[in-house]
Amino acid sequence: MKALTICQPYAALIVAGEKLVENREWQTHYRGQLLIHAGKSRKLVGGDEEAQEFAARGNHLVFGAFVGEARLADVLHIDRIDLGEYDAKYPWLREHMHAHGTWCWVLQDVQRYPQPVTWKGAQGLWDFPDAALSRQVSSTAWVCLKQQQEKEK
DSSP states (O other), X not given: OEEEEEOTTHHHHHXXXXXXXXXXXXXXXXXXXXXXXXXXXXXXXXXXXXXXXXXXXXXXXXXXXXEEEEEEEEEEEXXXXXXXXXXXXXXXXGGOTTOOSSEEEEEEEEEEEEEEEXXXXXXXXXXXXXXXXXXXXXXHHHHHHHHHHHHHX
16 A cells, blocks of 8 residues: 655644645656555644644644555646636535645545554655554554455455
């Protein structure tokens, strides 16, 4: 399975279903299930304002852990989004507050894990070592991951 490390508060906003687009400077041809990993850096990329507003609603930011997963449905260039080429497929996209990168990764079928799974992240789109996880995580989180893998089959 593929994984993507995302800085906070954006990883939390994704698994909360509020951020439907992840912005990247590069594209990928990969489509499918994507583990959402909250990076360990406590330097908030989104700025303190967005993180404070998220926390004020009773949410907690987790660092250095898998917090959920989503399906990477599309990777679209911002110029084509701005031209309205995807309005029929994604009528919300052009107005989405997080659609502003060079490449907009459209995320769907988002699931937040009941408990974060502590794990070291990596740069780029990375392969997740499934066997290693089974030895190191709590049984609740492991069951959640395995159930999702079964759905993919």
